[in-house]
Amino acid sequence: MALKIIYPCCCGMDIHKTFIVACIATTNNQGVTTYQSKRFSTFTNDLRRLANWLAGNNCRDICMESTGKYWIPVFNMLETSCNVILAHPKYVKSIRGKKTDKKDAKWIADIFKHDLIAPSFIPPFEIRQLRDLSRYYTKLTGFTTGEKNRAQNCLTVSNIQIDQVFSDVFGKSASAITEQLLKHPNGDFNVEPFVHPGVKTPIHRIQAAVDGSMCFQQAEKLRIIRKHLDSIHNCNSSLDALIDKCASQFQPQIELVMSVPGIQRFSAISIISEIGVDMSVFPTAKHLCSWAGLVPQNDQSAGKKKTTRISRAGSYIKPLLVRCALSAIATKKNPEIKDRYIALKKRRGHKKAIIAICRMLLTAIYAIIKKAEPYDPSHYRVFDLPPGSRFITPTQAMYIARRLGYTVVTPQAS
Secondary structure (H helix, E strand, O other): OOOOOOOOEEEEEEEOOOEEEEEEEEEOOOOOEEEEEEEEEOOHHHHHHHHHHHHHOOOOEEEEEOOOOOHHHHHHHHOOOOEEEEEOHHHOOOOOOOOOHHHHHHHHHHHHHOOOOOEOOOOOHHHHHHHHHHHHHHHHHHHHHHHHHHHHHHHHHOOOOHHHOOOOOOOHHHHHHHHHHHHOOOOOOOOHHHOOOOOOOOHHHHHHHOOOOOOHHHHHHHHHHHHHHHHHHHHHHHHHHHHHHHHHHHHHHHHHHHOOOOOOHHHHHHHHHHHOOOHHHOOOHHHHHHHOOOOEOOOEEOOEEOOOOEOOOOOOHHHHHHHHHHHHHOOOOOHHHHHHHHHHHHHHOHHHHHHHHHHHHHHHHHHHHHHOOOOOOHHHHHHHOOOOOOOOOHHHHHHHHHHOOOOOOOOOOO
């Protein structure tokens, strides 16, 4: 039985840094396919020539492979006039030993005309720009953490143990003392004027902690690190204002996401930047959770599951949801979430329970954005109520016991 042709006229593209190979596959009524291949450079003028060439051949359905960042200019040029499908490289991998740029483009066109390629989720242009800014903010935050660790290393190798007497090495009092250490590397100064009155650690312990010896090289390195931290802080402030400005058009959706427990404003903006505001692109909440990498893999053969680990998808949204889940279970205001976490933790452990809470939060986000309704905990708490009838079957009793974290032991027949 022959495969059905969904796109009689389509184009497959093999994109590189400096050039593009495009192949138009045209299928007539008798099922015969003819191919036209052409090579273009990635300069903007040649991208316009590419768009005109596609329009001249009446080709509106395009499929391209995701290759780094090189696909983005091509996608931006064609998305207004064509139906552009972006495919993950693993879905368009060509046959080994028959791989050239021209054959790659022809192979993409061949499998795309039968609709055998799973399209990647590409949000609208405004969401993509907000996503780029949010991810950059996340990178800057990582740089800040790295520089703080390097500053702590400078103090550690100099045997200056500020971290043992202050909970925050970069707090007000600790920063003032560090500034004085750069002026007096041997710690021969009185720390009392620089300690905030609210600090509970005794002054004599703080004085003993700064009794070290910082060499010239470590002092200069610490000065550079502190200067870099100030620069990153200024960049973060400017970027934060820019993100707020770009996210203002999605204010209603951001407020809805903020109604979910454990999610603050910046987290809500980051989630919107990853999944967008149009939930119709995901058929169900399960599809969204699978796209975010929060469900077990389908790896089964001969009736045996080889692995149930979650996939590596959602490299940005998954850590963000984990932080939100940790915040949600740390408060007593949301017993429906905390009780669910405790029950899962007893059976599956902390890590799997946190991933389950992440999926719970993302499912709620999908529903509230799609229905434009704020978070309502009563939808979860109704399942925690005792049954109206006190008569249940043994199977139901075992299910309830397992949900509460008990291990049901079946008695052996004598």
